[in-house]
Structure formats: structure tokens, C-alpha cells
Amino acid sequence: MATARQYMILQHMKNSIYASRIGSGSKQKVPASWLSVLAGRPQPGKVAGCNGLAPLTTDYAATWTRRSYTRKAEVRPHQSFVVSHETVKAKATDKKRKLYTEVRDDTDMEQLTVQWENGQVQEYPYIWLRDNCRCEECFHQSAFSRSVSFPQLDVDIRPSQFRLSYDRQKIELQWEDGHNSSYDATWLYKYRFDQSSPDLTLDPKLHYWAAELQDTIKEYDLDELTKSDECLYDWILQMKIVGMALVKAGSTSEGQVIRIGNRVSFLRCTDYGYTSHVKAKYQDAVNIAFTNKIFPMHVDLVFLGRPPGANIIHCIEQAKGEGGENWFVDGFNMAEELRREDPEAFDILTNTELEFFDIGNDFYGKFHQRSRHPTISLDSRGRPDHINVSDHGRDPMLRIPARKIQPFYKALKAFSNKLYDPKNIFSYKLKEGDIMTFDNRRVIHGRRAFETTTSSSRHLETGYLEWDELDSRLRVLHKQLGYHNL
């Protein structure tokens, strides 16, 4: 933690923190979760260490180091390609308009080279400049979208002349065909190709966790979540960075899941409807969920081509006897751990497609779903993207040569062992009124077996949200709350 910046917390607003950087004295307003994702709520006057998007209090930093998270963070690939605290800060404090210092033509390269006051230099190919002209003819202002489309675009077009405006805020450019374009220095600075800042929702810097989440999981009050935009923002960011948060509904009546869905935008519909009720029922159960047996570690609905993004589980009635705890494991953390410890197994699990299925009859009649996913799905940059684990919905079909079957099982066993290792499991027995919310493409969950008696049962209402909707709400609120320009 030697390189961590330190901040003095000046004021702790409801869901935001106003902090001053020790050494430089620069001040900024940040969402509370950025200083408290893993550390609980910091107090004014307290000094907090900063580690990427989510700074840590110094108290927690010690724990962090002891548990070797820093080592993990070091070897995590693509670490630089994330929204970093530095980026956010630079944007938040650097509100004044940018100015150009120079623009010159590299005719041979068919590009302009631009320099700003801060010394940054960037090449802009002509074609990109023409394609992104923001004049009223080329860009529809109320639809906020490009009006010029590819048939009209000459990929070999060149400027006939260009110059900086006197105030150095604009490049004025005339094209060979007579069209005029103008490029604002602040606007253009945002688009520096592979030098551009990472994106808030597409490039989050995640916090991985294990069993210790039971001490640090953040709690939200559903009434506050419903009323306060800052609280809503904070909860979505928590879901995005940590992948889990506990919401206290203070109610055991049905409909709390829908309240959360409506607060974001809308719930994801499935063959089971908008929400479904999980009650113990062994005879004729159409799903293992509806029994009182152990429910092995899984993510929900992997038998769909596009399983739901986030899980919302409201505990209406909890089993009074022994058992019934939910287990949660950070699938991305486990995937990265496997990549480090057993790269061959990791490779097998990212490349071997399994088939999953679900056959039943529910809200919309009969269904027969079938999907194909690798156990660990990676995004285009090699980051874990989706985890697809479900023993109960896994089909016998494996379309690989027989000689690859045994190595595949060994790899899946290595991954599976991690999912059942107590040191990785956040175990929590939902209290009546609790709503557990988590990222269904990242967090693997299961349930201990439990006792049912005639006087005690177990009843959950569950539903799903999509990440498209959560991310959209996060972006809208981010702008509305004035954190920084997106």
C-alpha cells in the first residue's frame, strides 16, 4: 500500500463524501461507496487510503494487505483498462475548457496531429474527423445521433485547409468537397483512441472478495433506496464493483422485488414470470430450488442463451430449524485464482462448451430451453465476463472428443472445489424482510439443506434485473448527481 494516496474526509453527506487529498490539498465530492466499498462508512476527520476506484480506510488497508489481496491485484490482467480513481478525479477537478496549442497536417499519413495545452499529442485520421463532424447537417441535434451515414462517406477524403480559431478552442476545417467542420478542443480530447479514458460502466474496476464479505457487505434500506437517488446510485455501484448488497425491506409482504425493479426501470421477464415464489415442496417439484435439499452452487437460468444479469431474492418466510443458509462465492475471483494456479484448467473451462437445459410448464405455458456456454466466459479483453455453473441443469452432452473428457472433468472439479471451500464462501441465512441482491453472471450461489416442519416453511420471492437497465440508471444518476462528465 506504499503508493496509495491518502485522503482526509471533510464531510460525510448522506451517500457522498467530500474529501481532501493529503499533500496536494485538492478537494472533491465522491460517492460514499468509493471510500467505503469494503470498509463500512468512514467518519469525517478520518484518513482514508485510496486504491483505484474504491479507496480504502487505512484501518482496512492493513487487513487488505494481510489477506494478500494486493498480490492478487498485481497479477490481475488488463488492470490498466479500468475506470481508475485518478481518471475520475482528473475529470472532476479539470472542469475548465481545454485549449489547443498546435494542429499540423501529416499528409502522407492522411491525418492531422493535434496538441493540447497539457502537452498531450494525438493523431486524427481524416476519415475519423469527417465521420464525426458535429454540424447540424451531419448530426441530428434532438435525436443526438449521426445523420451522415456510410453511403455518403468518402473514406479517402482530405481537407483542403484548416486552422486553429483565435481562442484556440476550435479547429476549423474545410474539406475538398467544400463541407466545413469544426472540432472543439474539450470534445476532441475525450476521443483519443486507445489513449481515451476507460468507461464508467463498461470498464469497472472490480473488488474481489471471499468469506470476509460477511463483515463488510453493505446494507441499504429499501425505503431510502426508493426515495434517494444517491442511495440508488450507491447500491447500483456496489452491485457493479462488489457484485452483492443487502437491502432491508422491513416488510414480509410480497411485491418488494417489484418495487426494486420499478425503481431501476423494469424487471426481466422469464418463463417463470416477472417474479417467482420459491417454497419447499419435494413431491413433484419442477425444480431443485423447490425442495428442502441442498441446492448446489450455481448461477440462475444458465439454460438460457442470455441468462439474467442480477438476482433479487426477498425472504418472506425463513425456515425456523437448522439449515437454509445461502452461500455466495465471487465467481470472478475464483476464475482469476484458477487462472493463476492452474492455467491449463482455466484454459479448458474457458474453451469447453457445456449444454444446459430446462423443461417445464409455468407462467407462459410449456417451455424447453437449451443453451451452450463455457464454464468461464471471457470478454474480448480476456476478463471473466460470465460464469456458467449449474450441476442440476447441465446436460450430458459434451461435443468434444472422448479423450478430452477426463481432463475437462478434472478442470471443472478444480474450479468446483473452490466454490465449496468455506474460506471462499460468504454464508448468510436471510432474515425475514431481507432482500439479497447480486450479480447473477458473477456471483455463484447455493443453499444449505434445511428442516421443514408443519409449522415452519420457507418462502422467497425472486426476480431479475438486466445489467443494461442497471448500467443505464447508473449513468443517468451519475450525471444528475454531478459527479463528473461521462
Added chain:
Amino acid sequence: MATARQYMILQHMKNSIYASRIGSGSKQKVPASWLSVLAGRPQPGKVAGCNGLAPLTTDYAATWTRRSYTRKAEVRPHQSFVVSHETVKAKATDKKRKLYTEVRDDTDMEQLTVQWENGQVQEYPYIWLRDNCRCEECFHQSAFSRSVSFPQLDVDIRPSQFRLSYDRQKIELQWEDGHNSSYDATWLYKYRFDQSSPDLTLDPKLHYWAAELQDTIKEYDLDELTKSDECLYDWILQMKIVGMALVKAGSTSEGQVIRIGNRVSFLRCTDYGYTSHVKAKYQDAVNIAFTNKIFPMHVDLVFLGRPPGANIIHCIEQAKGEGGENWFVDGFNMAEELRREDPEAFDILTNTELEFFDIGNDFYGKFHQRSRHPTISLDSRGRPDHINVSDHGRDPMLRIPARKIQPFYKALKAFSNKLYDPKNIFSYKLKEGDIMTFDNRRVIHGRRAFETTTSSSRHLETGYLEWDELDSRLRVLHKQLGYHNL
């Protein structure tokens, strides 16, 4: 077409065909679309040529050859990995139970080797057999799912003894731990690893098309679609194989899109609600769709991480004057054409991620969507999977080095040129009451500019279905209509 099998059509039922193969005399019932996808409805007594899943009438086969589709089909990669007509036929006619002829142990390889009556031989690693035991203890019968999960699974387990049953329908096997398993010959034959039959919904054999679709597009009557399961099955299969079909609603009242959604299961919800209304409106339009200008070629909602699967467009009122035709292009066909003609451009478009965005305020309040997709997205087998084209929603952000910008634009221009080439475009001016349905991840669509007058406007109601729901309905109906075992 020299190798094409020929069939005599015996009986043409409502949506099925009973046909006899010329030469062998074998008979089978197949969905009408398999003999008529591109050829209109064949008549009894007519001879039809068979080309994969969707055979062609001989009349059409000539056209097909002349337009060089056979050449295209030859170079299409992974062609063998599809549901072929032969596979379906083999299953449909081979209803009798399979029998084993031999089972032997390859201890060194930790597998059993099995042979069936037809001479087929397959190795089965012990671990796969143990994992897929179908006894009541290991497999929950009513939930139809595996009860045994990975913690209980010993990946090094071996059988202590095994034998064939007297009737040769089962392998009985006892494991070292005393557990007994039994494997049915017909059941096991289905799971032959990389030798297994391709899957109905996951491995469809697609029919590519160009401008000629205007002569061959299939039409369905909405009332029949609502009543007849065979008609519904036929329409979904058409959407899957060809990617487009025209449904005649016979009504210009709102709510027809929802009728289709309910018939399958449920519509996909978006920021615009379950359905939305596209009316000409230039001032303050929040989307180019709502103007009367040309609407360039695009797929819908690519600014989402998971854009909708299928498009449903109901024409309530059509512009009376000049223009307003919809354009449709088979994006997968164009992608494969580009792969053949300009592999480098194809490579760039499959590897360069674009960013798309949409900002607005609609049914569920403010939204700010943002996504990242390559122009041509491939599945794990290298087949085109999703096309992501939308000039109007394409963000200036391109996170690649500046030197790669110009080659990227040239590649996108090469692809774009195909999308606007009349020989590739199925152009159709929707009639009032028409519902155009198409695969939104494959079919790229646009609209000619049109005239609006005070007495004539244009009004469409649109909605979306997901492929998970369409595929599920197809599988349910496939079984229900008795075509063959899935």
C-alpha cells in the same frame, strides 16, 4: 445439384408434407417449410430436390444454381456442424430401440468402449458415465435434473464390474464404491461426444438470401398463426432458417404485435416499453426513426449489451406518397461474402469493437445506454452470430491505435457498400395490416425517405421477441407435433 436427393410429395397437409424418397421409397412427415422454405408451397405429385434441412423444388433448384448459391454453400465454414436433413430423417425413421453388440473395458484409458448394432463404436470415460448416472438417487425425476453434484463426484472413480443385459438394451455397471448404474442403449447413443447429432435450435442450417427474397418470402395469416400449432412452428422455423417472414394481420388496430408476443410467450421489454409507435415527426424527434428522412441500414438497439433477438413491425398506416419502402439485407450472407472476398476486412470487423449509445426519456424515465460490440460478432465456431450496424447510434469512441483507424473505415465501408447494393436488398413497402417479422441479430434493415402530407402520415407499431423464447417454443412444438425426438 448433382448430389441432391429427390422426393415425391405424397400429401400436402396444412403445414406438413408427407413425402417419399425417390430411389429408396422411404416415407416421412416433415414440416412444410423444409420442402418449401424458398420455393413456395409444393403440390402433391411434384418432385422436390433436397438440400440439407430445407429441400428445394426442382424448379427452384435451377434458379439456385444459376445464382451461384451452391458455390457459396461450398465455402461456408463449419457446414457439417448443422442439423442436416439426413440427421432428422435418420431419427424420424429409426424409431426402434437401439441395441448394444459389445462393451469392453480400456482400463488404461479409464473408459469403456461400446458398440451398437449399426457398427458405431464410442469410448465413454468412466467419469462421464458416473456423472450421468440416471438412477433415482443421482437424478431428480420430476425436476428432470441431476441431483448428484460436483462435491460428491470422484473424478478418478472406476467400475468394479459391468456387463450387458440379456436383451442388449442396457449396460449394467457397479462402481468401486458399490453404487449401481445402468445405461440404456438408445439413450447412450444420443451422447457420442463430438460424434453427436447437431442440435435443432443451436445448430440450424441457415438459408442465405439476397434481393430475390421478394419473390419467395413466406406469408402467414395471423389468425391461423394464433390457432394452429403447425403454423406457429412453421413461422418460427422460417424466422430461424431464413430470418424473415411476413404475417398478415388483416387489421390496422393496435395490439397485433402483442398478439404475436403472447402466442410465443412474452415480448421483450425495453426502455421504450413493450411495443412502441413509430410516427413521422421531425421537430424534436428523439430518434431518427421518428423522422421522414432516410433511415440508414441498421439493426435495432445495438446500444444495449444484449440487443433484442427478433423484430415485429406492424404497419397501421402507410405513407400514401412516394417512398417509405423498408429495406432488408441478410447480414450473415453479407458477412460470409466479405469473408470470402476480403478476409482482411472481415478480420478487422470481427475484432474491432465499436461503442454505441442511446440517451433519452421514455416509458421508464430517463435512460443512457452504452454498449461495445464488433460489427460482425462470431460464435465459438466462427459462424456469424450477431451483426452490429447502426450509423446513427455509433459513438465516435474507437479504442484502437490511430494507425488502425483508416483500415477500419475501409473495412466498414466495404461491408456497408454491400448493405446498400440493390442486388442484396429485399425492398418492400409494408401494406396496412402487414406485420414484418425478422431476426434482429441477422437482418439489417432501413427505410427510404418518404413524403408526408397533412392528410397522409405513417404509423408503425413495433415490438421484440427474444430467441430464447422463440427457440423454446420451437422445441416444445417440435416434440408436440411428433416430428422426431430432440
